[in-house]
Amino acid sequence: QVQVVEPGGRLVQPGGSLRHSCVASGVTLDGKTVGWFRRTPGKERVGSSCISSHGNSTYYAESVRSRFTISKDTAKTTVYLQMASLAPADPAVSYCAVADQGTCPPNSLTPKYWGTGTPVTVSS
Numbered sequence: 001q002v003q004v005v006e007p008g009g010r011l012v013q014p015g016g017s018l019r020h021s022c023v024a025s026g027v028t029l030d031g032k033t034v035g036w037f038r039r040t041p042g043k044e045r046v047g048s049s050c051i052s053s054h055g056n057s058t059y060y061a062e063s064v065r066s067r068f069t070i071s072k073d074t075a076k077t078t079v080y081l082q083m084a085s086l087a088p089a090d091p092a093v094s095y096c097a098v099a100d101q102g103t104c105p106p107n108s109l110t111p112k113y114w115g116t117g118t119p120v121t122v123s124s
Contacts, residue, residue, distance in 0.1 A: 011122075015086065015087075016122070020096070023077065024113070030054070034051050035099070037094070037096075040091040093120065096114075096115040
């Protein structure tokens with residue numbers, strides 16, 4: 001059974017950092033494009049970051065460029081999203097998505113697997 005989970009959501013202070021993990025079981029992430037999406041309540045889910053199938057190319061939306069870093073571990077079972085300089089305006093729930101085919105940016109992907117979402121709360 002394939003599962004994509006994103007453990008680790010928590011509360012951080014403005015300006016703080018947080019790392020999300022997208023962990024796949026039952027499937028390797030090698031050869032698959034993985035995107036991170038964010039959603040604020042009442043708004044659509046929007047792609048923020050993406051890493052190519054072999055991990056040698058990345059994409060970042062303008063709103064997160066220079067603050068976020070996406071990476072894929074050498075065992076190709078986990079994709080990380082390191083987030084820095086978080087602000088209360090940063091969206092509330094982050095999702096990872098795994099696509100068998102396609103290339104970044106994330107909004108152009110047709111993911112086969114979606115994670116269930118992990119909350120991000122930025123508050124003092």
